[in-house]
Amino acid sequence: MSLPPTVRFLERLLNVWKWVVLQLKQWTRQCERAHLGRLLGMVLNAFRRLSELRVSGYEATRSAKGIDAPSQPANSLVVLPTELLTLVLAELELRDLRRARCSCRSLYTASKSRAIWLRLFWQLSDSYVLPIIPPRPLETYGAAELESMVLQWTRVDHGWSSCSIRQQPPPQRILDHDWPNTPFALIEGGRWLLTTDKCGSVLVHDLDSPSLATGTHVLIRPEDKRDHVYISKLSVCIDRSSPTLEFNLALSHDYGGGVFNFFVLMLSSFVGRLSTSSRVSIWRVRLVDTTGHRPKLSSKLLNSFYTRVSKVVFDASLLYSLYARIVSPWAVELFNWEDSKSMVHVKSHIHPVPDMASVRLLPGRRVLTGRGSSIHIYAIPECTYHSATLPFDPSENTDAQTPLQVIPIGGPLVIGGISPSYSSYSGTIYICLATAQHIFALITDAEDNETAVIKLIDYSMRFDGTVYALSLHRTLIRQDYMPDSVITLNLLRDEQFDVNEHYWHDNVHRFSITTLDEWSGRVVDHLKDGRIVVIDFLR
Incomplete structure (x- = not known):
């Protein structure tokens, strides 16, 4: 009697699983000879015990259809309790986790655990010299919010360092304004942009809204209408x-x-x-x-x-x-x-x-x-x-x-060569500084009043007459002699950085204070006619 296609597929999947366990066993023995496999051996023993579980529901289905039971018990990872699946998925990298959650509903449900995404967040933060500081305490983030935060950061990383942007410029939006060269403030998170008008009011723009016109409202009005x-x-x-x-x-x-x-x-x-x-x-x-x-x-x-x-x-x-x-x-x-x-x-x-x-x-x-x-x-x-x-x-x-x-700091600060102050929950302040050859990080604590300066990167290129925009983990360099392009850098661990060139708006004001938000990948700049341009690096 021929087996149904689904049963044959499950048997092949079981054989692949057994082969993976066998390969891991052989690899662990090699590691143990080098005194490196003790921890891996413990993990393999856990996998071996998991693989010995019997799938009772699968056996019952085969018996009801009159199909002879196989000589070996059918084993599967997806029949494990959700708690055990969470422990297994927590050891995966982000790319492997996203692939595993697409395979079946059980793995997808287990991948929604908050512990998994909290571990991925700390893993992402450890890849940089300075810690990633979320806009609010981590305790207030649920599993879905942590997942969204990690995935958004990785998408911005890709957009900030993707070499294809040289052929495909990032999206740009123009904010018409009646007060030329108005001061602005991009709130951390990248969604809210504050500007002013000629009457002394403060306007807030929701950059996530479908239209900048509909997402704008007056936040603060003058205390005295005569006081313009x-x-x-x-x-x-x-x-x-x-x-x-x-x-x-x-x-x-x-x-x-x-x-x-x-x-x-x-x-x-x-x-x-x-x-x-x-x-x-x-x-x-x-x-x-x-x-x-x-x-x-x-x-x-x-x-x-x-x-x-x-x-x-x-x-x-x-x-x-x-x-x-x-x-x-x-x-x-x-x-x-x-x-x-x-x-x-x-x-x-x-x-x-x-x-x-x-x-x-x-x-x-x-x-x-x-x-x-x-x-x-x-x-x-x-x-x-x-x-x-x-x-x-x-x-x-x-x-x-x-x-x-x-x-x-080994040289004069460039234009825009000092970042905003980033305060952690413990009160530590982080500030980035940029010269023509180096980018530093200044770290100071409220308790002992000690200030330390560490070098993030040391690059050999010299960008004369440029404007910088700094955050703790990303840097944008605008070159005056090439107004249609900018250079972006990701500040990674061990003085590593990615240098990428991007098309830019050729009408950006020469002395504009460029502002960037590392969470959303948004950059805000002034044009020569006084309007504001918003560039999105989020892919």
């Missing part, structure tokens, strides 16, 4: 302890902006005290899950106070209760925004060496400034009360602050 001031800087501090997306947003409301700032900077070199009224506002922004509709962001004002500033804000940083910004003539203002009031603010300042490029707040009441070929770290002085009605010129303080630490 220019928002020069947006600074974000992510709250990683929250189970949903929440962050503080600092806005620096200043008069003028754009080309006007350039003339003010020139004039400030001749006029000793040039200041005007300015305002700083701090907002709490959280993700609102509207049932039946797409989620959106909502905002709540935490504090707002007036101060005096010299119309030019070069860089800003927000960390917990402190807000720092670089103003001309070359000083770092540090505000305790929680204790500041409307017309009286609590502030200190440092007046380090000129030509500071960037500022980043560090835990332990410290501040980092970048200048030339070194990084300076200063202790934050005690804050005092200042009236917003009195002129304040930070250059009047002639006392030279001595830095706590000066870190040489």
Whole structure:
């Protein structure tokens, strides 16, 4: 009596399984001779015990159809309990796991375990020098969310390093805007983009929506409709302890902006005290899950106070209760925004060496400034009360602050050569720095106030006149002499990196601050006409 095709297929599959067990047994014996197979032998013994299980349902089906039972019991991996299948699948790589889950329903069900995807996440994080920091605590992620996060990261990895993009440029979208060269902030995760308009409002754009026009709404409106001031800087501090997306947003409301700032900077070199009224506002922004509709962001004002500033804000940083910004003539203002009031603010300042490029707040009441070929770290002085009605010129303080630490980086920082601050759940801060020859990682802890700098990569190529966009694990280099192409790098372990060239938009503004998000693979840039371009590397 001929066997049904399904039974013949199962018998062949059983023979293949027995052959695999036999090969593993022989390989283990060879490893044991080299004193490397003890652990593998334990795994093989477990496989051997699993292969000795009898498939009772399969035997009953064959008997009911009058088919003679085979001389050897039919064994199969898929009849194991889900707990044992999970232990087996947890030892697979991501590619093998995706292939195994397509073979049958039992393996697919077992592959949905949270333990499997949590292990794959840590395996993915260990392939980089710096750890992967998810937007919120890992305890709040379910199995499906962990799976989506791991698969999205690997797709971005492929899109960031795929050589085929040179022939197929990444998708690009244009965001029309009525305020040219508006400052923007790409929130970690890559979905939400914050921009400003000429009336002093903050707009939020859902980049995951089918249309940028329908996914845009006003997040923050001016406190006074008559107070149409220019928002020069947006600074974000992510709250990683929250189970949903929440962050503080600092806005620096200043008069003028754009080309006007350039003339003010020139004039400030001749006029000793040039200041005007300015305002700083701090907002709490959280993700609102509207049932039946797409989620959106909502905002709540935490504090707002007036101060005096010299119309030019070069860089800003927000960390917990402190807000720092670089103003001309070359000083770092540090505000305790929680204790500041409307017309009286609590502030200190440092007046380090000129030509500071960037500022980043560090835990332990410290501040980092970048200048030339070194990084300076200063202790934050005690804050005092200042009236917003009195002129304040930070250059009047002639006392030279001595830095706590000066870190040489072997060359000047390039444009955009400092990443945002990434804070882990333990309070450790990670910042990436880029020169024309090296990319470094600065690691500092809140408990012991120690700062370490490690070299991520050392490349021999020199990109003169370029703009960088940095994150902890990816780098984008825009070359001015080749405006239609960029170079992308994945920062891997052991100073390994992938260099790939991609087509780019040839109308990108030369002095635009390029911003990237490593989770979504999105890059945001300014065009020459003032509009915003969004490039997606997610494949």
